[in-house]
Amino acid sequence: MRYLVTIPALLMLALVLSACGERAEPESDVPVQRWNLPEVIFTEDGRPDPSILAPVQVLHRGNGTQPQGLDPHVTEGVPSSNVQRDLFEGLLSRAADSSIIPGVAERWEISEDGFTWTFFLRENARWSNGDVMTAEDWLFSFRRIVNPATGSRFAILLNPILHAEDIIAGRRPVEDLGVRVIDDFTLEIDLEAPNPLLQEVLTHSLASPVHRPSIEAHGDRWARPGSMVSNGPYMLEELAMQSHIRLVRNPYYWDNDNVIIDEVIFYPTEDLSAELMRYRAGELSWTYEVPNTQFNWIQANLADELAVSDWLGIYYFGFNTTREPFNDPRVTKALSMAIDREIITDKLTRFGQRPAFAFTPPGIPGYEPPAPEWAAWTQDQREEHARALLAQAGFGPDNPLRLEIRYNTHEDHRRISLAIAAMWQQSLGVYASLINEEFRVFLNTRRQRAVTEVFRSGWIGNYLDPMYFLELFFTDNPQNDVGFFNPEFDRLLNRAARAADLEERLGLLREAEILVLETQPFAPIYTYVSARLVKPYVRGWEPNVLDQHPTRFMFLLRQDPVRQGAD
Amino acid sequence: MLPRYILKRLLGAIPTLLILITIAFFLIRIAPGGPFDEDKALPPEIMANLEAKYNLDQPLVIQYFLYLGSVARGDLGPSFQYSDFTVNELIAEGFPVSIRLGVSALFLALLFGVLIGTIAAWRQNSRLDYALMGSAMTGIAIPNFVLAPILILLFAVYAGWLPAGGWGGGAARNMVLPVIALALPYMAYVARLTRGSMVETLRSDFVRTARAKGLPEWKILGKHSLKVALLPVVSYLGPAAAAIITGSVVIEQIFGLPGMGRYFVQGALNRDYTLVMGVVIVIGLLIVVFNLIVDIIYALIDPRIRYE
Numbered sequence: 001m002r003y004l005v006t007i008p009a010l011l012m013l014a015l016v017l018s019a020c021g022e023r024a025e026p027e028s029d030v031p032v033q034r035w036n037l038p039e040v041i042f043t044e045d046g047r048p049d050p051s052i053l054a055p056v057q058v059l060h061r062g063n064g065t066q067p068q069g070l071d072p073h074v075t076e077g078v079p080s081s082n083v084q085r086d087l088f089e090g091l092l093s094r095a096a097d098s099s100i101i102p103g104v105a106e107r108w109e110i111s112e113d114g115f116t117w118t119f120f121l122r123e124n125a126r127w128s129n130g131d132v133m134t135a136e137d138w139l140f141s142f143r144r145i146v147n148p149a150t151g152s153r154f155a156i157l158l159n160p161i162l163h164a165e166d167i168i169a170g171r172r173p174v175e176d177l178g179v180r181v182i183d184d185f186t187l188e189i190d191l192e193a194p195n196p197l198l199q200e201v202l203t204h205s206l207a208s209p210v211h212r213p214s215i216e217a218h219g220d221r222w223a224r225p226g227s228m229v230s231n232g233p234y235m236l237e238e239l240a241m242q243s244h245i246r247l248v249r250n251p252y253y254w255d256n257d258n259v260i261i262d263e264v265i266f267y268p269t270e271d272l273s274a275e276l277m278r279y280r281a282g283e284l285s286w287t288y289e290v291p292n293t294q295f296n297w298i299q300a301n302l303a304d305e306l307a308v309s310d311w312l313g314i315y316y317f318g319f320n321t322t323r324e325p326f327n328d329p330r331v332t333k334a335l336s337m338a339i340d341r342e343i344i345t346d347k348l349t350r351f352g353q354r355p356a357f358a359f360t361p362p363g364i365p366g367y368e369p370p371a372p373e374w375a376a377w378t379q380d381q382r383e384e385h386a387r388a389l390l391a392q393a394g395f396g397p398d399n400p401l402r403l404e405i406r407y408n409t410h411e412d413h414r415r416i417s418l419a420i421a422a423m424w425q426q427s428l429g430v431y432a433s434l435i436n437e438e439f440r441v442f443l444n445t446r447r448q449r450a451v452t453e454v455f456r457s458g459w460i461g462n463y464l465d466p467m468y469f470l471e472l473f474f475t476d477n478p479q480n481d482v483g484f485f486n487p488e489f490d491r492l493l494n495r496a497a498r499a500a501d502l503e504e505r506l507g508l509l510r511e512a513e514i515l516v517l518e519t520q521p522f523a524p525i526y527t528y529v530s531a532r533l534v535k536p537y538v539r540g541w542e543p544n545v546l547d548q549h550p551t552r553f554m555f556l557l558r559q560d561p562v563r564q565g566a567d
Numbered sequence: 568m569l570p571r572y573i574l575k576r577l578l579g580a581i582p583t584l585l586i587l588i589t590i591a592f593f594l595i596r597i598a599p600g601g602p603f604d605e606d607k608a609l610p611p612e613i614m615a616n617l618e619a620k621y622n623l624d625q626p627l628v629i630q631y632f633l634y635l636g637s638v639a640r641g642d643l644g645p646s647f648q649y650s651d652f653t654v655n656e657l658i659a660e661g662f663p664v665s666i667r668l669g670v671s672a673l674f675l676a677l678l679f680g681v682l683i684g685t686i687a688a689w690r691q692n693s694r695l696d697y698a699l700m701g702s703a704m705t706g707i708a709i710p711n712f713v714l715a716p717i718l719i720l721l722f723a724v725y726a727g728w729l730p731a732g733g734w735g736g737g738a739a740r741n742m743v744l745p746v747i748a749l750a751l752p753y754m755a756y757v758a759r760l761t762r763g764s765m766v767e768t769l770r771s772d773f774v775r776t777a778r779a780k781g782l783p784e785w786k787i788l789g790k791h792s793l794k795v796a797l798l799p800v801v802s803y804l805g806p807a808a809a810a811i812i813t814g815s816v817v818i819e820q821i822f823g824l825p826g827m828g829r830y831f832v833q834g835a836l837n838r839d840y841t842l843v844m845g846v847v848i849v850i851g852l853l854i855v856v857f858n859l860i861v862d863i864i865y866a867l868i869d870p871r872i873r874y875e
Contacts, residue, residue, distance in 0.1 A: 066833070069651035076605065148616040151650075153603065156610055169612035223651045241649070241660050242825035243734050267733070267823065270833075273716060274732055274821045281723040281731035440600025440838055447608060458606070478608040 035536045036560040047258065054537065054556040056262075061551075062275045062288040062532075063266040066242050071223040072208035073145045076153045078547075079288075081205040083266050086247055086551050087230040088208035091119050091138070091187075092199050096553040098544035100199050104133060104209070104231065105187075114194025114500035121185040126252035127211050128235040135181040141209040142179045142189075154206045157462075160198055162190040194500030200463035208232075233259045233552035242268060247551075260540070260555040276533070285535040285556075292412060295350050298533070305533045308352045309543030312361050313460035313528030314469070315353075317405070317420065320452045321521045322483035325401065329519035330393040334386035335454070336523035338427045339420055340379050344525060348415050351531040356524035360466045360513060363545035367466050367506050370514045383427040390428055402431045407456035408442040416525070417456060446481045457481065460528065463546070466509045467496065473516050482521040489515050573859065580855040584848065588638065591847045592631055595840055602647035602838040621647060634841075638848065644841035648834070654845035661827035662849065664734060668818070668826060669811045671746045676753035676807070681793070681800065683754070684761025688796075689788055691766055700762065706755030711814060715748040715821045732823040745822045749815055753807055757800055765796040794868060801864050808857040812850060 041049040067080035072088055085094075093103030105119035125133040145152050146167045158164045162178025178190030191198065201207060210222075211229035218227040228236045233255065234247035245266040249259060267284060269275040272291035278284045290298060290306065298306055319326040319335070326332055341355030354362075358369035374382050395401040405421060407413040414436065421432035432454070437445060446455050461468050471477055473484040474493055489512050496508035530547040540554040603609055603617050618624040622633060637644055643654035687699045722744060723731035735741040768774065769792055777787045816828035827846055834842035 066649070069649055071651060074650050076607075148612075149620070151617045151620045153605070153609060153613060153617070154607075155613060168610075168616075170616075220651065240734075240825055241652070241657060242819075242829055243823070269732070269823050271820050271823075274719070274823060277716065277719045277724055277731045278733075278823070281719075281727065283731055283733065439836065440604050441598070443604045443606070443608075444599040478610055 037537055037557045038560065040539060040557070048260065048540070048555050052557055053260065054558045057260055057556050058263040058265065059261050059286065059538065059551060059554060059556065060284045061264060061266050061286045062269050062279070062284045063245075064268065064288040065270050066268040067245070067266075069223060070228065070236065070239070070245075071210070072205050073141075073150055073152050073155075073210065076206075079266075079268065082549075083245055083247070084205040084208060085232070085548065086234045086264060087228075087232045087236060088205065088210075089125075089232045089253075090202055090204075090207045090209070091121075092202045094203050094546070094548055094550065096540060096544075096550065097542040098546045098548050100203055103203075108199075114196070115191050117189045117191070117198060118182070119187045119189070121187060122254055123185055124254045125231065126254065127229045127231050128250045128252055129211075129229045130252050131211070131213075131229070133209070133231055134184040135187040136184075137209050137212065138187050139179050139181050140212045142207075143174045143177055144210060144215075145206065146177055147174050152206070154204075157201055157204055157206050160191050160193070160195045160201060162192050165192070193498040195497070196500065196502035196505060197463075197465045197467070200465050204462055233550075234264060237263075244268075255552070259552045261551050264551045279533050285538050287533045290351075290531050290533060292350070302533060305536060306531065307534045307543065308529050308531045309547075310354070310361070310363055310545050311460070311528040311530040311547050312363050312464070312545040313458060314356055314359055314361050314524055315416075315456075315458045315526050315528065316356070316359070316522045316524045318446075318452075318455050318457050318482040318522045319520075320449050320455070320481070320483055321485075321519075322449050323453065325393060325395075326453065326521075328393050330389040331395070331401070332520045332523075334389040334393070334428060335424060335430070336520045337374055337382040337386040337389075338424055338430075339523055339525065340423055341525055342379075343423075344416060344419055348419060349412070349526060352529050353526040354529075356527045358513060358517060359472075359522070359524055360469045360509075361461070361527040361545075364461075364464045364466055366502065367510065369466075370510055370517060372517050372520075386428060390430075395428075395430075397429055400429050400431055402433075404435055404453045405432050405456070406435045406437065406442065406445065406452055406454065408439045409436045413456050420525075447478070449481060449483050452481070455481070457522070458528075461546070466506065466513065467493070470509055470512055470516070473521070484516060484519075484521045486515060486519075569863070573863075576859050576862075577855075580852075583855065584851055587851045588635070588844065588848060589631075591844060592634065592840075593627075595835070595838070595843055596627060598838065600838055602840060604838070621645065634844070643845040643848070646839055646842045648837045648839040648842065654841045657830060657842065658827055658845050658849055661825060661830055664737070664824055665812065665815055665819070665826035665828055667737060668742070668745060668749060668815050668824065669808070671742060672750035672753065672811055672815075673804075673808060675746060675750040676757055676811075677800075677804075679750075680754040680757025681761050681797070683758040684763075685765055685788060685793065685796075687758065687762040688765030688769060689784075691769075696762075700759065703755035703758045706751050707759070709752070711748050711752060712817045712821065714751060715744070715818060718744050718748055719821075732821075734824050745818050745824060748821075749811060749818045752814075753811060756807070757803070760800050760803055761796060764799045765792060768792045768796040771795075798865070798869060801861060801868065804864075805854070805858040805861040808861075809850075809854045812853060 038052040041052055043049050063082055064079040067083055068075040068077055069080065070083060070087065072084045089103045091103050091105040093101050095101045104121055104125045106122045108117055108119045110117050121133065121135060127133060142158065144150050145155050146158055146164050148168060148170050155168045163172050163176045166172040167174055167177055180188040182188055209231055214222045214227055214229045222228060225236050225239050230236065233250055233253045235250040237248045238246035247264050249256065249262050253259065269278065269288065272289055275284065275287050276291060276294060279287050319332045321327050345353045345355055357371040357375035360367065360369045362369055374385065390401065405417045407417050417434050421434060424430040424432055446452055459469060459472065471493060472479050473489060474480065475485050475490050492508050492512035496505045496512065499505040499508060537557040537559055538554060539557055541549045603614060622630060645653050646657055649657060683699050687696045690696050719731045722729045729743055730741050733741055774787060774792055777791055815826055816832055819826040819829045827849065830842050831846045834846060
């Protein structure tokens with residue numbers, strides 16, 4: 001009896017101790033699952049051989065936060081887009097490697113002057129209720145996006161289309177939008193200016209078509225199970241808030257024969273450790289992210305299932321150049337040069353992020369991000385030069401620079417800010433104090449440009465266009481938190497926005513980026529990676545810089561029983 | 568007499584709720600940032616379109632009265648964040664989950680808390696008592712955001728007996744771990760409370776009389792002493808119910824449960840004004856109701872208290 005009762009107490013103690021172990025040290029006796037998977041064989045037409053497929057094709061995907069909603073025109077955010085890309089198909093679509101492929105438009109032509117794009121639609125494209133898709137559906141959808149009454153947060157993506165900007169601002173009627181129906185299966189889009197990257201915009205989930213009769217029948221409630229009609233490989237079966245979103249195969253999808261996964265279930269899990277647990281328990285076969293704090297453990301135990309790839313995003317520290325002394329490029333350059341980026345990527349972020357010296361991340365076809373000459377120097381050289389620059393600007397041991405680093409409350413940002421503050425103090429004698437703010441408070445302070453000095457920021461590309469990154473420094477951009485102002489830069493961006501030729505456009509953008517890098521109104525720190533755990537039996541997806549992974553190309557391998565004792 | 572008392576108490580709650588709504592309404596508006604502030608800044612035209620759509624372009628006082636009006640009609644407004652849903656719908660989905668979780672945890676905490684506390688008091692200052700109270704102290708000291716992942720690790724990841732998360736439509740196996748994680752700290756607290764007042768009761772005259780009369784021990788403990796000893800536990804129920812409901816915020820997050828608590832935190836972070844207000848009102852109502860129930864139970868147990 002006496003021993004029996006001490007068991008709960010001992011158990012508690014064991015629990016506490018095991019909790020400590022979980023965080024700090026990789027466990028050694030973790031049950032690692034062994035996989036016995038068939039070799040992947042493809043048939044002649046490039047499809048996975050049926051013999052290697054699992055009998056049940058249901059994919060369980062971790063999906064970050066609860067999506068705002070499923071109406072592609074109204075919502076924003078990666079979790080929503082992930083689901084919408086399975087539910088809807090745009091005029092153009094993306095392959096597993098994220099290259100652009102025909103979507104509902106079988107092919108498209110660009111007029112000689114570059115102002116008009118003509119799309120030839122598939123005649124076998126159907127809505128999930130069997131209705132035929134016509135050019136009228138597209139006219140309705142594009143007009144709905146730019147209509148101010150829709151309240152679309154991302155409508156400005158369609159700004160390249162003729163009059164879109166004026167319609168969004170309420171200065172013109174929706175009917176003026178440069179989208180024309182030629183016949184049932186031909187659609188024309190007129191542009192404000194030639195834009196060789198319109199195709200990038202058209203693959204965004206915002207540019208999805210919506211089913212007019214459903215919207216007219218159900219109003220704001222159309223994007224729910226039972227009332228949503230979509231046109232993608234999947235359709236909405238179940239939407240349980242904060243629990244899961246279940247999509248099933250759309251039998252009317254034009255390429256349904258090539259879709260293998262029957263059902264995909266998206267799970268919102270904000271808590272990354274909880275998501276990891278659910279993955280380990282086999283409830284998820286694909287995680288949204290991995291917790292940084294578990295890096296050691298994952299490396300030791302699940303390295304084979306960790307999928308890391310470059311992601312089109314930049315982590316940077318901005319300087320508020322509307323304030324002294326950050327209006328002096330010598331100061332901002334010195335601060336940027338004194339950051340030892342490799343220490344941050346090797347010791348802090350650790351998942352393979354790359355040190356950055358430009359603002360546009362690598363990965364955009366045809367665009368080589370420019371690097372300042374000091375990118376090639378050793379860190380000692382950079383620091384020496386930085387000290388000289390700072391001295392020229394009037395700061396030194398007698399008059400040390402004091403500044404504030406502001407970041408939104410998050411463990412990763414805090415650690416990076418601390419490291420950078422230490423680097424600045426060590427190499428430049430700069431005294432930095434840290435201030436953290438809750439995310440939306442922080443966004444507000446940053447935008448006001450009144451009290452910020454140095455602030456943490458990040459920017460992730462939604463499509464492959466350097467403009468998406470560089471327009472942040474356009475004088476009037478609401479996101480120009482660094483307060484960069486250079487008429488020459490604005491001119492280059494305006495010219496690039498009207499260049500019909502892709503090479504010319506990218507050339508002008510590169511020139512603009514060199515210009516902004518010269519004064520370093522920000523210190524680029526590293527480019528992002530996407531890191532997630534994927535069960536080895538999930539195949540058919542490919543790493544890509546947009547981190548977009550349509551379920552329609554994936555398949556699940558058969559799992560053969562593991563023989564006991566076989567090692 | 569009882570119905571009149573209940574009615575009186577409920578009517579008395581209206582001013583309380585009104586004050587709660589007013590404070591919460593203006594408090595969340597004071598917080599910098601708005602529901603449409605995202606990492607990617609919206610152009611002013613789009614911001615204007617959105618604000619017009621949700622009446623946010625009106626003066627704050629007008630918005631306040633508009634809101635009061637719609638609450639009086641039982642309409643908690645649209646959610647800014649989850650644009651496809653109204654707050655009524657979100658709460659209607661999340662409320663049953665949170666309540667089931669909370670009531671199960673409260674029940675578990677009471678049942679085992681009282682049992683453990685009684686046993687500990689009965690064997691006062693024995694090793695059994697020390698072991699139980701030691702465990703209880705540990706239970707109080709471990710916050711549930713630490714306990715929950717450990718339970719998941721042990722029972723879902725290693726043993727594989729129970730799911731690591733999800734609601735599964737409210738299946739029992741999905742409820743086990745979250746309910747235990749939520750209940751343990753309260754169970755421990757209830758055990759300590761029960762032991763304390765039980766020890767005192769067991770020393771009182773009427774227990775001595777009962778023992779002298781030769782009543783069986785279980786009758787003394789279970790019938791006579793417990794009724795008296797439970798008074799402090801009952802009065803703890805009101806705050807405990809409130810704490811369990813707010814405590815479920817963390818548990819819902821860790822176990823990925825579709826409860827109402829999650830909306831509270833996310834709503835506040837997202838400046839989803841209507842959603843936060845909706846949850847505040849529901850939790851406020853719940854606390855009022857729980858306190859009322861506690862007062863009624865109190866009066867039932869203790870003949871010295873009567874409804875006034």
